[in-house]
Structure formats: C-alpha cells, structure tokens
Amino acid sequence: MDNGSCCLIQGDPISQAMPPLLILAFVLGALGNGIALCGFCFHMKTWKPSTIYLFNLAVADFLLMICLPFRTDYYRRHRQWAFGDIPCRAVLFMLAMNRAGSIVFLTVVAVDRYFKVVHPHHMVNAISNRTAIGIVCALWTMVIVGTLYLLMENHLCVQEKTIACESFIMESANGWHDVMFQLEFFLPLGIILFCSFKVIWSLEQRQHLARQARMKRATRFIVVVAVVFITGYLPSVSARLYFLWTVPSSVCDPSVHVALHVTLSFTYMNSMLDPLVYYFSSPSFPKFYSKLKICSLRPKHPGRSKRPEEMPISNLCHKSCISVANSFQSQSDVQWDPQM
Numbered sequence: 001m002d003n004g005s006c007c008l009i010q011g012d013p014i015s016q017a018m019p020p021l022l023i024l025a026f027v028l029g030a031l032g033n034g035i036a037l038c039g040f041c042f043h044m045k046t047w048k049p050s051t052i053y054l055f056n057l058a059v060a061d062f063l064l065m066i067c068l069p070f071r072t073d074y075y076r077r078h079r080q081w082a083f084g085d086i087p088c089r090a091v092l093f094m095l096a097m098n099r100a101g102s103i104v105f106l107t108v109v110a111v112d113r114y115f116k117v118v119h120p121h122h123m124v125n126a127i128s129n130r131t132a133i134g135i136v137c138a139l140w141t142m143v144i145v146g147t148l149y150l151l152m153e154n155h156l157c158v159q160e161k162t163i164a165c166e167s168f169i170m171e172s173a174n175g176w177h178d179v180m181f182q183l184e185f186f187l188p189l190g191i192i193l194f195c196s197f198k199v200i201w202s203l204e205q206r207q208h209l210a211r212q213a214r215m216k217r218a219t220r221f222i223v224v225v226a227v228v229f230i231t232g233y234l235p236s237v238s239a240r241l242y243f244l245w246t247v248p249s250s251v252c253d254p255s256v257h258v259a260l261h262v263t264l265s266f267t268y269m270n271s272m273l274d275p276l277v278y279y280f281s282s283p284s285f286p287k288f289y290s291k292l293k294i295c296s297l298r299p300k301h302p303g304r305s306k307r308p309e310e311m312p313i314s315n316l317c318h319k320s321c322i323s324v325a326n327s328f329q330s331q332s333d334v335q336w337d338p339q340m
Helices: 014-043 049-065 068-076 085-118 129-147 176-205 213-246 254-273 275-281 284-297 313-332
Strands: 156-159 162-165
Touching: 014 049, 014 068, 014 254, 014 275, 049 085, 049 129, 049 254, 049 275, 068 085, 085 129, 085 162, 085 176, 085 213, 085 254, 129 176, 176 213, 213 254, 213 275, 254 275
Parallel strands: none
Antiparallel strands: 156 162
16 A cells, blocks of 8 residues: 555544444454354364354454454554554455455355255255355355465555554545445345345245244344344444546545545444344254343352352353253254144
8 A cells, every 4th residue: 555545634523433333343343253253162062054154254253352352452552554565465365355355254154044945845945064064165265266366465554653554545436445345235134134024024925834833033143133233333344435437526535535444434333133043043042141140249158069050160150051052953853844
C-alpha cells in the first residue's frame, strides 16, 4: 500500500469505539467456540458429515477470535501498528481467511439441514465421512486461495508518525478484495435464504411433522443460521457498497470511514454469535448452559454428597461436553422421514 493511500482522520472516534466491541467479541466468541471445540475434540466418539461441518465452523470462528487481540491493540494505540509488515499481512490474511471460512461452513450447515428436511432420502444424506472430509478440504483450499493475495501485498500505510495496517483503503476501490468481500456475502446469502424458505415451506406442507418437537427445532435452527449471517455481514457490505457508489465524494469522509470500521466489527461478532447455531442444533446445548448457570448460582454445602448441579465446574463441563457430543451423534443418525 502506498503512503497516503489510507485515511487517518484527526480526532478519529474509531479508536474509542472499536476496542470495546472487539474485546466483547473476543471474550464471548473465544469462550463459546472454545466450549464447542472441547466437545468436538475430546468427547466425540463417532463422527458424521454434519458433525464435521459444524466442527470446521467452530475452528474457523475460533481462529478468527485469536486474531482480535492484535486488532484491539492496534485501535487502542490510535491505529498505530507496532508489529511490522509481515505480522500485519498475517493478521489481515487470518481475519479474511477465517471470516470467509466461517461463511462457507455456515452455508454448508444450512445446505446440510436443507437436504435432511426437504430431501430426506437424497444420496447427499448418505455420504461417508471420507467424502465429507474431502468436501471440507476442497472448501478450505478454495478459501485460502481466495484470500492468499493478502499475504502478497504490503498493507502498511505511513503518514507522519503513524503506521496503519488496513486491508481496505478509503481513496478508491480495492479490486479483488472488494470483489471477494461482496461475493462471499451475496452468494451465501442467496443459498441460505433459499434453504431457509424451502425448509419452512416443506414443514408447513406437512403439518403432522411441523408439530413435532424436532421439526420445530429444525425450523428454529435454519432461521437462526439466516439471522446470524445477515446480522453479521449485511451492515459492513452495505457500508462498503455505499462508499463504492459515492466515490470520489466519500473519499476519507469521516462518517463513512467510521461506519465501515464499526460495521466490520459486526463480521467478527458473527463468529461470536455462531454458538447460537450449536445451541439450536441440539437439545443438549440448552441443558448444558442451564447446568453451567445452576453451577455458578448454587453454593456448595460441605458434609454431604454433591448433586450434579453442585459439582465443580471442571467436572460439570466434562460431563456436559459428553452430553452435547452424544446428542450430536444421536441427531446425526436420525433420518427425516416424510411419512412420520
């Protein structure tokens, strides 16, 4: 990035607005996705394709979360990057790669649920774990290739004594970066909305199924996927489109500049909200969080045996992760039979 190609606004409110948002996203996102990975990695006895897709969604979200402390430090220093060129490229690449990975696997999860509900006897529902792993590897390869350009370019911008590290510039379009940013929203958006509509419509046509608890859960699940995706990505895409449509009048405009940075933080919050997908994907997750809440509220009573709600948090997490893993397994074995 050439010097002068990024905007550093005097009295920039971004430095005050961004750190609290990023800290919130990091704490909640790392905790939620970390708990999910605990269940996947240590207590999953048998894996199914749907489990593999959810696991990779959690991996992408967690990897994105661990990059946020670097961006938080950057904004706390009033957009002064302190780690040099190579770390700047690496952090921006990791953010873009795992954001794209989160979008891809959230879309795959929606498609997987679509086939299970709308086409329960389709061959897609009978694919092996090896095939699912092959699909996952192909998707990760596509994501990495699509974002690899961020490692090939210098993203530091030096103005006076300030060294900024930005993937977006505010003087013109960003070429391939803008294409990828818009494409990774609108294409998955169309797929997720289509899957959501078809799942809801299919269940409405089969009223005897729509009243069943697991079918209601399927409806809530697909709606949550759509809401989480739109909430996380629509604001930033809209802000960037507004900038592209109004260039050059909006070049370095403070309000447009602030709007883009703040709405970009919503894309990180999408990974923070993805644990809601796990919550609605299995009935064991509500029970798991309820047990954690009970454990934190109930005082210990020495001198008598401990009931489950009074167990130490480490033991409770261990047992709850096993319960969540078993639920994923039992749910993945269920066939969606329209004749039920």
